[in-house]
Amino acid sequence: MRGSLYLIGGVLALTGCGATPHPKPLAELTPEETRGHVVYETNCAVCHYDRQNGVLHGPSLSGVFKKPALPSGAAATDERVSATVLHGRNNMPAMANRVDDADLTALLAYLHTL
Numbered sequence: 644m645r646g647s648l649y650l651i652g653g654v655l656a657l658t659g660c661g662a663t664p665h666p667k668p669l670a671e672l673t674p675e676e677t678r679g680h681v682v683y684e685t686n687c688a689v690c691h692y693d694r695q696n697g698v699l700h701g702p703s704l705s706g707v708f709k710k711p712a713l714p715s716g717a718a719a720t721d722e723r724v725s726a727t728v729l730h731g732r733n734n735m736p737a738m739a740n741r742v743d744d745a746d747l748t749a750l751l752a753y754l755h756t757l
């Protein structure tokens with residue numbers, strides 16, 4: 644099963660179907676996206692990669708909004724990601740006490756660049 648997934652991934656990469664996300668370079672981020680990057684580094688980086696694949700404590704956020712679904716299978720929407728951040732999910736702690744509305748808006752803007 645894993646092998647065939649890698650195979651499909653490889654074929655998509657070879658055919659240029661965008662299977663490998665290309666994050667916007669950090670130097671090209673808007674001020675809002677840069678703020679979101681700081682929010683990510685402060686609150687998420689300890690558990691999630693952003694610009695590479697692989698599991699840290701949680702799944703990589705690389706290309707999170709470019710994929711059709713989140714790792715849980717939920718739709719990859721601002722609403723679902725916001726709810727995950729605010730309320731937590733299984734081993735991910737709720738972060739509503741650390742991330743305010745403006746932080747969250749900026750964070751979503753940054754995650755959309757991945």
Ligand code: HEC
Pocket residue numbers: 683686687688689690691700701702704707713714715716717724727728732733734735736738742750
């Ligand atoms: C203490 C570690 C930790 C921190 C900090 C953390 N996460 Fe997570 N996160 C996890 C774990 C573990 C999961 C997997 C939860 C599960 O589905 O079982 C997860 C899952 C997720 C998911 C996928 C949800 C889904 O439906 O599949 C998203 C998106 C996410 N985190 C975003 C964030 C963002 C954005 C931040 C920063 C504001 C953050 N996380 C901070 C540990 C963390």
